[in-house]
Amino acid sequence: xxxxxxxxxxxxxxxxxxxxxxxxxxxxxxxxxxxxxxxxxxxxxxxxxxxxxxxxxxxxxxxxxxxxxxxxxxxxxxxxxxxxxxxxxxxxxxxxxxxxxxxxxxxxxxxxxxxxxxxxxxxxxxxxxxxxxxxxxxxxxxxxxxxxxxxxxxxxxxxxxxxxxxxxxxxxxxxxxxxxxxxxxxxxxxxxxxxxxxxxxxxxxxxxxxxxxxxxxxxxxxxxxxxxxxxxxxxxxxxxxxxxxxxxxxxxxxxxxxxxxxxxxxxxxxxxxxxxxxxxxxxxxxxxxxxxxxxxxxxxxxxxxxxxxxxxxxxxxxxxxxxxxxxxxxxxxxxx
Amino acid sequence: xxxxxxxxxxxxxxxxxxxxxxxxxxxxxxxxxxxxxxxxxxxxxxxxxxxxxxxxxxxxxxxxxxxxxxxxxxxxxxxxxxxxxxxxxxxxxxxxxxxxxxxxxxxxxxxxxxxxxxxxxxxxxxxxxxxxxxxxxxxxxxxxxxxxxxxxxxxxxxxxxxxxxxxxxxxxxxxxxxxxxxxxxxxxxxxxxxxxxxxxxxxxxxxxxxxxxxxxxxxxxxxxxxxxxxxxxxxxxxxxxxxxxxxxxxxxxxxxxxxxxxxxxxxxxxxxxxxxxxxxxxxxxxxxxxxxxxxxxxxxxxxxxxxxxxxxxxxxxxxxxxxxxxxxxxxxxxxx
Numbered sequence: 001x002x003x004x005x006x007x008x009x010x011x012x013x014x015x016x017x018x019x020x021x022x023x024x025x026x027x028x029x030x031x032x033x034x035x036x037x038x039x040x041x042x043x044x045x046x047x048x049x050x051x052x053x054x055x056x057x058x059x060x061x062x063x064x065x066x067x068x069x070x071x072x073x074x075x076x077x078x079x080x081x082x083x084x085x086x087x088x089x090x091x092x093x094x095x096x097x098x099x100x101x102x103x104x105x106x107x108x109x110x111x112x113x114x115x116x117x118x119x120x121x122x123x124x125x126x127x128x129x130x131x132x133x134x135x136x137x138x139x140x141x142x143x144x145x146x147x148x149x150x151x152x153x154x155x156x157x158x159x160x161x162x163x164x165x166x167x168x169x170x171x172x173x174x175x176x177x178x179x180x181x182x183x184x185x186x187x188x189x190x191x192x193x194x195x196x197x198x199x200x201x202x203x204x205x206x207x208x209x210x211x212x213x214x215x216x217x218x219x220x221x222x223x224x225x226x227x228x229x230x231x232x233x234x235x236x237x238x239x240x241x242x243x244x245x246x247x248x249x250x251x252x253x254x255x256x257x258x259x260x261x262x263x264x265x266x267x268x269x270x271x272x273x274x275x276x277x278x279x280x281x282x283x284x285x286x287x288x289x290x291x292x293x294x295x296x297x298x299x300x301x302x303x304x305x306x307x308x309x310x311x312x313x314x315x316x317x318x319x320x321x322x323x324x325x326x327x328x329x330x331x332x333x334x335x336x
Numbered sequence: 337x338x339x340x341x342x343x344x345x346x347x348x349x350x351x352x353x354x355x356x357x358x359x360x361x362x363x364x365x366x367x368x369x370x371x372x373x374x375x376x377x378x379x380x381x382x383x384x385x386x387x388x389x390x391x392x393x394x395x396x397x398x399x400x401x402x403x404x405x406x407x408x409x410x411x412x413x414x415x416x417x418x419x420x421x422x423x424x425x426x427x428x429x430x431x432x433x434x435x436x437x438x439x440x441x442x443x444x445x446x447x448x449x450x451x452x453x454x455x456x457x458x459x460x461x462x463x464x465x466x467x468x469x470x471x472x473x474x475x476x477x478x479x480x481x482x483x484x485x486x487x488x489x490x491x492x493x494x495x496x497x498x499x500x501x502x503x504x505x506x507x508x509x510x511x512x513x514x515x516x517x518x519x520x521x522x523x524x525x526x527x528x529x530x531x532x533x534x535x536x537x538x539x540x541x542x543x544x545x546x547x548x549x550x551x552x553x554x555x556x557x558x559x560x561x562x563x564x565x566x567x568x569x570x571x572x573x574x575x576x577x578x579x580x581x582x583x584x585x586x587x588x589x590x591x592x593x594x595x596x597x598x599x600x601x602x603x604x605x606x607x608x609x610x611x612x613x614x615x616x617x618x619x620x621x622x623x624x625x626x627x628x629x630x631x632x633x634x635x636x637x638x639x640x641x642x643x644x645x646x647x648x649x650x651x652x653x654x655x656x657x658x659x660x661x662x663x664x665x666x667x668x669x670x671x672x
Binding site: 021022023024025026027028029030031070071075078079081082085087088089091092093095096097195196282298299300301302303304305309313316317319320323324326327328332333334335 | 359414429653656671
């Protein structure tokens, strides 16, 4: 299955409607572009965003043993339980944003006790990327499929817009390696402090990213995903591909999720037509990713949490951008 | 009636709760500060924002005869009718944001046909500020009272957060003069292109602002408001004062509305404790106003429409910021 490009004629028609509405041309700024893109995706001049879904993909990272995170790996299953209990940040934001939270455990290291509202453990966390590949290519494909499955489930349950979120202690290390490899950048250019690490841990994190990149030879996006991880990033790739295949807008969150968006666009370039950047985080590599995707973020609030929080937070703004195309035209308002 | 300062002990208690929640400290960025301020305003550690109200204040400006706007003054009543018919940008955004729109006609030049869901015409538009005072001090006070009345009505009908919006062809000229006078800045520093004027019209607008400032001698905020206008800006002052007096968060919109926020804070400095900046517009003077108020805007989407659009758009984000304080603590999640 391939992703169909968005029809540029719908985009043009939406812009024509945009300039006929009762406001000075351009006065709604970035909302105008967002609205026109949503119109073209939905193939209507009066787009509306209904129910949303945030698919939070969770998995563990072998590399977390290298001291690259401020938190131990045991936090991953705790936070998954927190998502299920409704106590996490994403639960509060999703409730306000009209979004249902789907929690996909694609590799949390808690055998035999499974976690997640959707369980498709490909393996119990990735292998340590500083030592070798995170997983096999078949496992990466399996994790992508798991993300696609949950996305399809959300769509069958009424979602009209999908956001992806991530949970996995150590995952900004994988995301940094993956981003460096995909964009041909140095570890230094894309590695940040994640949830907040010390100078010493940051030096260690950089060394780990460089080591992982040293093992990497392929330029194939699926190879890179398998070699650098993680399982939840792969699942997010699946969410974006399935959302775009279904013709729905898909919203990126922070650094690990946007790494997944980069992979999705390499696998299926037309995914880009459906992508919206929810926010820009404080991770320096996130800005590089957004530039590579040519996406302007909806929000810039200095978030660095993940879980899909920045994506879900942007959904009401996207909903407004869509609704604005239902304004009266100057003609309808008797003003011409 | 005076505005009571927000209790710093509540702010401190909210920050203590913020750092106990299941997220890395600081990882929710600016949302954390917003949430704590909302908690302190509501005097609870679990704030929630319910129903919102956007009070759109409309009036005409004598100075519009000087060619300072891209649109003729006749657009003001047309747009008020559009607000009432639900066809304007603010109607679409308010519906998504869970906000009711109150339209206050405090001086639209359409006698004897009144417009607005709330009508309190102080006069049929201001006098031309390039020639003399916009209105008398008594009229300015009357317009403030009109804004306060509608704000109180909205509060009695269940509003838990108030936003102010503006409609008035020519009002960025008044707002520029008022901002320059209040902040002790030059016309050049604070005058922009409003809804989008040509270079020639911009030169004319600057000359008009300078002329208006030349007539101005007082430094009293109420005198300046009366001399430089406008009636809808005065009504917005009333919305902010009444909202803060009632202990509710109040949200600024663009350049004219933020000029009103400046006046409100000069009249009652504690209004600042209740103010939230909805967005930063492209008007250069808006950035100066926000800096003077020490307010970081929630959104930066290059809007330049007014009507309360940027304020209403920020309400879902504020609602999320409040809701986030209801996250589980590490202790509640069994993570300590």
